[in-house]
Amino acid sequence: MKRRDFVKKATLGSLATLIGAEIVFGARMPEGYQPLALQDPDPFKMFSKNKDMVVLNDKPWNMEAAAHLLDDDITPNASMFIRNNGLVPENIDVSKWTLTIDGESVVNKKTYTLAELQSKFEHHTYQLTIECGGNGRSEFNPPAQGNQWTVGAVHCASWTGVRLRDVLKDAGIKNDAVYIGFHAADLHLSRDAGKEAISRGCPMAKALQDETILAFKMNGEDIPFIHGHPLRLMAGGWPASVSGKWLTGISIRNKVHDGSKMTGDSYKVPCKPIAPGETVKEEDLCIIESMPVKSLITFPKSGAMIKAGTALNIRGHAWAGELEVANMEYSIDFGSTWKPAVLKKPVNRLAWQHFSAKVEFPQKGYYEVWAKATDTKGMAQPMLVPGWNPKGYLNNACHRIAVKVN
Amino acid sequence: MAKKEDFPNLITKIYNLMLLVISLVILAGGALVYYAIDPDFSVFQLPSAPIAATETVNEVDELNKIENGIHVRTGLVDAEGLMTVVNNCTYCHSAKIILQNRMNTDRWNATIKWMQETQNLGDLGSNQEVIVNYLVTNYPPKMIGRREILTNIDWYELKTNNN
Structure with a gap:
């Protein structure tokens, strides 16, 4: 019914009505401007992005990586x-x-x-x-x-x-x-x-x-x-x-x-x-000024299945806004115990730091590997999502990946 | 006498008839030539409204196609208020930002106010209620707690495992 109403309206109007510009913005629509609805750009080609990147928004363009895509020490385009x-x-x-x-x-x-x-x-x-x-x-x-x-x-x-x-x-x-x-x-x-x-x-x-x-x-x-x-x-x-x-x-x-x-x-x-x-x-x-301490496990990609008895080598990056990361830990038991990871110094101030660890699992089963960074002022990443704010900024909760030992 | 007078009259009648026939032939010929050029005789119709309307309807059908309850072009759910949302909300920004968000009535209204104050959105009039109702009905906030479990895990055999 609604749709038919619209069709009826559209037959009386022009393309501007079709793409829905008329009601609020018609007057501001520049001549010759092609509305988004009529474009078909491929952002992966246009911006030379990895096909595993996720498009959140196409007007304006917003696109994010997955953790495993950020494995390089220096992020490529x-x-x-x-x-x-x-x-x-x-x-x-x-x-x-x-x-x-x-x-x-x-x-x-x-x-x-x-x-x-x-x-x-x-x-x-x-x-x-x-x-x-x-x-x-x-x-x-x-x-x-x-x-x-x-x-x-x-x-x-x-x-x-x-x-x-x-x-x-x-x-x-x-x-x-x-x-x-x-x-x-x-x-x-x-x-x-x-x-x-x-x-x-x-x-x-x-x-x-x-x-x-x-x-x-x-x-x-x-x-x-x-x-x-x-x-x-x-x-x-x-x-x-x-x-x-x-x-x-x-x-x-x-x-x-x-x-x-x-x-x-x-x-x-x-x-x-x-x-x-x-x-x-x-x-x-x-x-907001300096960003809070945070880290990311970039290898392996979440969902790794390994054989019982083999150790899992994990790695990733940690950063702390204006500060440096002082300590890096991981847990395979939801934070009951934490073990140290090897943490490198930053190449220069404000560069992220690389960490790695050899993770052993006591028996077969489902695990999550959680990573936790602590900055030079003793502030650590929370395991839960931190303080709520209206626009949802500064979530530095621990990153985790799923692992199955078969 | 009568016959003498009739003869010129007959000539005049025949002459007029011939004129009529010739005129008709010329007219028919002209019509035939025109038919060859414009078989629909579109010049004699009202400004091309019916044809344009057909084309526009097809374009609209294509542009606003609904498949499995989803407005294909925007990804929005086909429900009451859909086209009001499409028409008012997807010119400046993509529907993808709508689909990503889950808010209640107050916060959607606050977001619209922000768009009016900073993003050149005009007064939506009675459409605002239609839009906000559509959004809170079809995209209500999901309660996800302080931390969700990991979902949609893409399991794979890890072969190389060296740092």
Whole structure:
């Protein structure tokens, strides 16, 4: 009945009605724009991703890895999660690309071409762990709103660029500077040119760190288009949303940056713990800074069946936001006992660390191998999903895999 | 006398008849030529509405096909309010973000408010209730506790097992 009504309506109208644009957004639909309904892109080809990646959303594009795809020490593009708040830029002209440093607290507003950035400032390469603030959101109860990431919205690639600090100092930082905010070329979902899809930032202390860079290379090559080519801000250890892609500007602010996704409840958690499902006033929400301690078993893939009497070699990565992971353990009895894993030091600050262990099972049967990391301040991963928050951020609960001994 | 007068009249009558026949032949010929070009005589019909309507219906049928109770193009459940949701909610973003979420009435309304404040969504009027009812009816929150058991485990024989 409903459908027939719609068909009747549609016969009187145009294609705009067919794809359902008319009621709310028809007036804003640009001429010649092909609505999503009529496109058939293959994201795996388009972004050169592993076929085991999972598409969470296609407008905007959001895609996550599975734990076993993240086994490499340095994450290759094929396994890197994709997170977008807006639509990807449509035209990228590297020869005309510029970065403008402005804001209330800049001494001299300055614009640099890519070539100028690359020739004027010293290059640095760091392996940086970038995790989406909402990684693990799917486990919150009551369910939290947003893309339902499981475990795969994290990666650690090798990034090359110039220090943000060097560039900001070249333009000049006033004494009253407290925050930076980035600007980028991606489009607001509504295609409103007056709105930014995302414009987040960080306090000056983070902006001035050695490892906070304006990157133009990833894993030794041009940054893949979907990960921010030709210029990306990299702020390792913080929610990945601070690492702005397709970077066109940095504002040095004399107050906390108030760009898109800095306000409301985006990338914020209750300053004081609340009960699951409780409502929180905006003024009682605090901006997420460093991500919490976490780890992932990347080998074997969950579901491994082994023969009784054989040991299982497991491995994975652990990270702790601004901190280092101090200790790594695993359990095969749901946390009754924990055994130590071998943990390596990070290659550089903010890079994830690799762990391994030889696991023995006392008898045949079903097991789960749980992994638990503890940071240098003694904070460990919880086995249960941690404090509920409205947007489902910061789930750093232990990762586990299923194993059968036959 | 009468016959003398009749003769020119007859000529006139025959002449008029001939004119009529010739005109008819020309008209019929013209019609035949036109028929060859446009067999449907579409020029004499009202603006092509019926044809366009047929095509549009087919496109709509294809675009809004329902299979096994699912609206194929979006993956949304075929239930009351489906097309209101499709028409209002899948222009800016994909239906995939709807399918991923489970919220109650208050939180869906709060999410719509957020979209109006930050994402250029307009006033939904009476559609808002239809949309939210559809969502809470077909995609209600699932209670999953503090930690779920592992499900959908893809079991496989692990052969190489060396670090």
